[in-house]
Amino acid sequence: MEFTRQEMMAIATGREIRDGDLCIFGVGLSMLAGYFALAYHAPNAKAMTEGGVYGSSPVGGLPWGIEDNRISANATCFSGALDALGFLVASGKCDLGIIGAAQIDKYGNVNTTGFWDKPEDPFFCAPRTRLNGSGGANDIACGVKRVVVMLAHEKKRFAEKVDYLTTPGYLEGGNAREKYHFIGGGPVSVITTLGILRPDPVTKELMIDSYYPFSSIEEMKTNTAWDLKVSPRVSVTPEPTAEELDVLHAVDVTNVLKRK
Amino acid sequence: MPNKLIKLRDAVSKYTRDGMVYCSGAGLPVGSDSLVFGKEMLCQGRKDIHYLTHCCSQQVNLFCAAGVCNKVEAAFSGLEVYGFANGVRRAVESGKVVWEDWSNLSMSLRFLGGALRWPFVPATVNIGSDMQYRSAFNPDEYPCKTKIPDITDPFTGKVYGALPVARPELAVIHVTMADVEGNAIFLGTEWSRFELARAADQVILQADFIVDTDCMRQYPNLVRIPDLLVEAVIPWQLGAWPQCSVGVYDSDAEHMAAMNKMLGTAEGTQEFRKNFIDVWQTHEEYMALIGNDKIEKIMNNATTHLMDPYRKWIKSDPEIATLMTQSIFA
Numbered sequence: 001m002e003f004t005r006q007e008m009m010a011i012a013t014g015r016e017i018r019d020g021d022l023c024i025f026g027v028g029l030s031m032l033a034g035y036f037a038l039a040y041h042a043p044n045a046k047a048m049t050e051g052g053v054y055g056s057s058p059v060g061g062l063p064w065g066i067e068d069n070r071i072s073a074n075a076t077c078f079s080g081a082l083d084a085l086g087f088l089v090a091s092g093k094c095d096l097g098i099i100g101a102a103q104i105d106k107y108g109n110v111n112t113t114g115f116w117d118k119p120e121d122p123f124f125c126a127p128r129t130r131l132n133g134s135g136g137a138n139d140i141a142c143g144v145k146r147v148v149v150m151l152a153h154e155k156k157r158f159a160e161k162v163d164y165l166t167t168p169g170y171l172e173g174g175n176a177r178e179k180y181h182f183i184g185g186g187p188v189s190v191i192t193t194l195g196i197l198r199p200d201p202v203t204k205e206l207m208i209d210s211y212y213p214f215s216s217i218e219e220m221k222t223n224t225a226w227d228l229k230v231s232p233r234v235s236v237t238p239e240p241t242a243e244e245l246d247v248l249h250a251v252d253v254t255n256v257l258k259r260k
Numbered sequence: 261m262p263n264k265l266i267k268l269r270d271a272v273s274k275y276t277r278d279g280m281v282y283c284s285g286a287g288l289p290v291g292s293d294s295l296v297f298g299k300e301m302l303c304q305g306r307k308d309i310h311y312l313t314h315c316c317s318q319q320v321n322l323f324c325a326a327g328v329c330n331k332v333e334a335a336f337s338g339l340e341v342y343g344f345a346n347g348v349r350r351a352v353e354s355g356k357v358v359w360e361d362w363s364n365l366s367m368s369l370r371f372l373g374g375a376l377r378w379p380f381v382p383a384t385v386n387i388g389s390d391m392q393y394r395s396a397f398n399p400d401e402y403p404c405k406t407k408i409p410d411i412t413d414p415f416t417g418k419v420y421g422a423l424p425v426a427r428p429e430l431a432v433i434h435v436t437m438a439d440v441e442g443n444a445i446f447l448g449t450e451w452s453r454f455e456l457a458r459a460a461d462q463v464i465l466q467a468d469f470i471v472d473t474d475c476m477r478q479y480p481n482l483v484r485i486p487d488l489l490v491e492a493v494i495p496w497q498l499g500a501w502p503q504c505s506v507g508v509y510d511s512d513a514e515h516m517a518a519m520n521k522m523l524g525t526a527e528g529t530q531e532f533r534k535n536f537i538d539v540w541q542t543h544e545e546y547m548a549l550i551g552n553d554k555i556e557k558i559m560n561n562a563t564t565h566l567m568d569p570y571r572k573w574i575k576s577d578p579e580i581a582t583l584m585t586q587s588i589f590a
Contacts, residue, residue: 049449053449060562063341064511065291065342066340067292069563074562078448079449079450080368080449081367082368082455089365113390122402123399124395124396126355129353130353133337135336135363136365138365138385165390166361166389183384
């Protein structure tokens with residue numbers, strides 16, 4: 001079966017969604033992965049946006065933004081951010097959130113805020129590179145039951161310590177989240193361009209859970225700045241089936257995958 | 261109730277001032293925002309604006325690029341699928357704009373707290389992250405204890421965070437339709453326009469359509485901003501361009517990208533102002549700038565059915581011109 005890295009990543013992410021889940025996605029590849037799941041194996045899952053667009057699916061292509069016309073055309077409810085990120089996410093009612101990352105550490109803490117010349121300096125100064133900030137990702141990571149993180153597997157992105165902790169994963173590991181009484185469960189998986197990481201049940205350190213048919217444990221370790229551990233149950237991620245690829249392409253009517 | 265229609269130029273002149281705490285709504289990167297109001301603020305030379313918003317929009321991008329604002333508090337600084345906001349990046353990386361980071365829920369809660377005149381809002385988000393521990397407004401304090409201070413739940417003894425409430429001096433909110441008195445209905449998500457309209461000291465609406473008050477009487481439960489809260493109403497069709505207005509027009513992909521590219525440099529920002537802001541004085545000239553072909557293209561979108569229930573109440577341009585003469589601001 002022929003498939004690209006982006007297709008593998010989108011399908012692997014989509015497989016994290018269970019039928020019946022209430023889900024929240026960002027734009028781009030995470031939304032593609034989400035609507036692929038709804039179209040393929042999770043027809044009873046429900047998608048919502050951070051600003052409170054409910055019951056909709058994209059019309060005329062994947063949305064330019066999470067509240068634009070393409071995602072608003074067939075909505076059953078227009079609500080607001082306090083409802084979506086508060087009453088549904090902060091309450092713990094939302095099952096799954098997919099977020100992107102520019103940088104991640106071994107405990108699944110995410111940076112989407114910026115890169116600094118001297119990240120070890122805790123005092124705030126102008127960043128060398130300004131990124132997008134949290135959006136709703138911090139809220140999603142604090143509130144939803146299961147968080148899925150998507151990012152490119154490159155050494156500079158898989159850092160021992162993130163330049164800025166925008167969105168909490170497991171903080172310092174173990175039960176560190178308990179100090180903050182987060183209602184959400186934290187990241188269950190990190191889907192990369194090379195494979196899938198999942199947290200150790202006790203230490204919460206991310207480990208290689210599976211690698212893609214075109215990748216390897218070695219390649220994943222080489223592209224990680226810390227000593228990446230391997231799960232005792234490590235396996236090869238099942239490659240996309242022809243049916244999965246057909247559905248993915250049908251959802252991707254505006255060719256997001258080709259642009260990557 | 262009085263007719264509060266006001267000309268764009270007069271609204272900016274009357275209600276804005278240098279250094280004010282300003283907020284635009286809905287503050288979306290691609291959707292609703294009061295862009296045309298922001299362009300007029302630039303024309304009138306406003307500066308040192310302290311900008312509160314949910315997300316970056318092309319208004320925030322323009323303000324940062326052109327030096328209209330020097331402080332921003334927001335949850336998101338990008339333009340979603342249109343990419344990083346080049347004007348924001350240039351201003352923040354050079355230190356010309358100080359950008360304080362929050363999340364979307366914390367911005368919503370801060371507006372809610374501001375609306376209720378609460379002293380603070382308990383936070384179950386942003387705590388334990390660098391959004392709590394680092395502050396662009398207090399750069400030397402680490403870990404920062406003043407941005408989101410710890411607070412103890414008096415009932416359980418558990419420690420959470422305290423969010424400062426947000427009370428902008430002025431909120432300028434883009435709405436799909438308003439009547440002359442300031443009752444507003446918006447299509448699409450409201451984000452925090454409900455809370456924002458109640459948190460701000462003064463509220464101005466920028467409306468794509470002016471409708472008869474009978475429309476509000478037909479759908480009173482959809483009026484999320486009532487006239488009681490509103491100082492003035494600016495009629496300005498396509499006022500969120502090049503962003504979208506759900507039910508009316510799509511985002512203009514070509515102009516979104518071109519504008520963002522130009523705002524990436526000081527020279528490009530000047531060029532943008534010269535070619536896309538300084539060339540119109542009236543709404544007719546603004547529409548001519550966008551062009552009939554583009555208007556037809558962006559108005560032909562999958563959401564137009566959402567406007568169908570309201571069309572019979574839409575006021576025509578001549579009717580709006582007459583209503584303008586009867587306004588308290590005439």
